[in-house]
Amino acid sequence: MYGRKGYQLVKDFASGEKGQLKPFNSKLFDETIEESRQNQRLIQSLMRKMEQEGLDVQNNRNADYYGALVHHLSLIRNKRCLMAYVHNRADIVRDLGWRVGLELPPEIQEKLTTLEKEYFKNHSAAIKSYMGKAGIDLNVDMVPPKDPYIKVRVVGDIDDGIVMSDKTTNFARHSMHFLKRTDAEPYIARGQMEELTG
Amino acid sequence: MASSSDMGSADFESLSSTSDVELLKRAWRNEKAAPEILPYEGDLVERAKGQIELVEENIEAYVENGIDPLVVSLYQMDLDRTQFLLRSYLRVRLLKIEKFMFHSLKSEEAESRLSEQEKVFARRCADDLAKHFEESVLRKLPENYQSVLKQSLISEVDDMVPEPHLDTFVACRSNSHFTLNLYEEGESTQTEEMYRGDLYFIRYKIVKGAIESGKMDLI
Numbered sequence: 271m272y273g274r275k276g277y278q279l280v281k282d283f284a285s286g287e288k289g290q291l292k293p294f295n296s297k298l299f300d301e302t303i304e305e306s307r308q309n310q311r312l313i314q315s316l317m318r319k320m321e322q323e324g325l326d327v328q329n330n331r332n333a334d335y336y337g338a339l340v341h342h343l344s345l346i347r348n349k350r351c352l353m354a355y356v357h358n359r360a361d362i363v364r365d366l367g368w369r370v371g372l373e374l375p376p377e378i379q380e381k382l383t384t385l386e387k388e389y390f391k392n393h394s395a396a397i398k399s400y401m402g403k404a405g406i407d408l409n410v411d412m413v414p415p416k417d418p419y420i421k422v423r424v425v426g427d428i429d430d431g432i433v434m435s436d437k438t439t440n441f442a443r444h445s446m447h448f449l450k451r452t453d454a455e456p457y458i459a460r461g462q463m464e465e466l467t468g
Numbered sequence: 469m470a471s472s473s474d475m476g477s478a479d480f481e482s483l484s485s486t487s488d489v490e491l492l493k494r495a496w497r498n499e500k501a502a503p504e505i506l507p508y509e510g511d512l513v514e515r516a517k518g519q520i521e522l523v524e525e526n527i528e529a530y531v532e533n534g535i536d537p538l539v540v541s542l543y544q545m546d547l548d549r550t551q552f553l554l555r556s557y558l559r560v561r562l563l564k565i566e567k568f569m570f571h572s573l574k575s576e577e578a579e580s581r582l583s584e585q586e587k588v589f590a591r592r593c594a595d596d597l598a599k600h601f602e603e604s605v606l607r608k609l610p611e612n613y614q615s616v617l618k619q620s621l622i623s624e625v626d627d628m629v630p631e632p633h634l635d636t637f638v639a640c641r642s643n644s645h646f647t648l649n650l651y652e653e654g655e656s657t658q659t660e661e662m663y664r665g666d667l668y669f670i671r672y673k674i675v676k677g678a679i680e681s682g683k684m685d686l687i
Contacts (some may be wrong), residue, residue: 400588406517408555
């Protein structure tokens, strides 16, 4: 049935967890593209047939015209599905930039296609350039502040000697620190620190 | 600032509701709740930035002069809140631009709501996404179907552009007493009295004008 492949592709995206990327389904994607090309070939052959019969393609409403119309509708439906698939994935990719940071860790990078990585890089550059011109860093302060200082525990590996705005500290794994919230946020976003509450 | 005893609470209220921080809070709240991007509060953002810098300098001076750390941390907290408001305000706007980038660039009316830097950002965003679409999908489709904005060459209008849903319901509060036509243009001439302080749950489209003119606030 025409149009089913595209529908399956969208469904494949929708079945994923919200905000999480599944590996790009290139098999189904390519099959949908192939079906679209098939549609196009059939439209052209139907059009040619009508021309050979000496019929006016624009105004004649015979079986061949409606046949071509069905292929056209199937094609735009496939196009919408393909675009929706790529668009929704691109939404998540952009969202990662805000939630995780403008440098993605390798385990997330793995799930992106080459083109998506390229897109993320370009988009990050656009955000950075905006922040540079506006003179304000928008990637901190993601939640409303309660206290300027928070307690954190180091859970990942952090290189030694990172200079916080007021002092240098050794962030050994499992060590606890009392830090400025704005300093700690990037590490929390990357999962290298966790905030201790209560 | 300590309020002196002869200052009535009403005076204080009106004074505090027009401070830049309050105005920023209002702009931020409206922006957060509105389905579409609102006109950019350029002057307000510039003033807020200036004030943030000033307070930062003051705090540094306090630290150097050995003022009680508790007092300093109170100022710091206040500063952090203002900075959060400003950052969040700009961030919410960028997220909306990302969501409706093609729409934001389509009409001059939509584009005029953006700051200069936001326009640059929107254009870059749209170029990057269009490039991404072309490389991933469009290039592989038949020629007549390669447009980013149209489903196919025979579409008369741009029918592939996501637009904000202006029909969505929003919660809002009236700031003044005025009459509002609750219907879309031409549907009915019936109007409703809106009273100051009342809450309404209503379609965004209907109160759009009132929000932009400051007669109502989104909550």
